[in-house]
Amino acid sequence: MDVKEKTEEVLIHAYGKRPLTLVKGKGVILTDDTGKEYLDGAAGIAVCALGYGNKKYSDALTAQIEDAGLLQVSNLFYNEWGYKAGEKIVKATGLDKVFFTNSGAEAVEGALKLARKYYYNKTGKASGKIIAMEHSFHGRTFGALSVTGKAAYREPFEPLVGGVDFATFNDLESVKALVTEETCAVIMETVQGEGGIYPAEPGFLQGVRKLCDEKGILLILDEIQCGMGRTGKMMAYEHYGVKPDIVTMAKALGCGVPVGAFAAKAKVADALMPGDHGTTYGGNPFVCKAVSTVFDCFEELDLVNHAADMGAYLKEALTKKLAGKDEVKDIRGIGLMIGIEFSCPVSPIIEKAREKGLIIISAGSNIIRLVPPLVITKEDIDKLTDILSSCI
């Protein structure tokens, strides 16, 4: 029995899987079980920023397993990699304190709980309301789903966490209209990912920041997909000259090791006391060594600036090569987070690309999402855009 049949037999059918079994990765190339190679334009859904087989990263993880023999100690004890990874997140985000989680959704859960607890401490009331955005995506757990702006994802699982209202992304007046005395937080992605690669407009994000400051509301930015250099800045909010009160991170934070985090300003973070929140695995020495090494690799490779350069090159190449193709409606995004909107469904294009040795994914039925490893080169981009163009 092959991998596909066996998988369908024992794993819950929660994913529409592509007919492809991947067995190896090197740089930006993935290899399937027949030995066929693919250029990777998806990075495991915006995760593998370093590509595959980065030696410094692999050596660090191997050493933690083989030399230290220590993957887990629980949060009842200290471990040196916790603060080392935490310090690097503090530096990257410009915020003060960090909590490690095991996934993106769990980082969102924690951020929402922190906002509610902060409001509770401030007002003595357990009634904090949250404003989220239409077309947003924050994850599949109950709290994260409650602030996800796609009704089809939410409805089968209702009743969800209460006290959430949805505003229109990039419409400041729609946010203002929802603010009440009980609003404790606004949550949004700086660049909407799953919703179709829509960057926040500067006036919108800056306006929401100002509104939050005036009303004493916390701004939570979800940078799980758009953070960690993907947009050509370490954090996407740097493009806007704003800082959130809480930020959520995951995906490229571990570059494959499952880890997330939320970071907050000190006065907000201090609302969580021992007993308020926790996780068994979160921030264990293995994942924190991975996070710390990811930041070291980013620095060594000057990866954020590289992503900015490659992002500009990719957008220019797409604009040139897709010019005159009637089905292409828009090419948008920042850095190496690009959406190509079509007037038709994109799954046949994605399938054709796979046959020609290119792995790409969608964000909605008519948008191709390009989120390659940040280590991608100009030559790789030439190849990627040639294949893609030939598939339309």
Ligand SMILES: Cc1ncc(COP(=O)(O)O)c(C=O)c1O
């Ligand atoms: C912006 C954003 N937030 C949250 C999540 C959820 O992260 P995870 O799948 O690690 O739970 C995702 C995943 O795609 C995401 O893109």
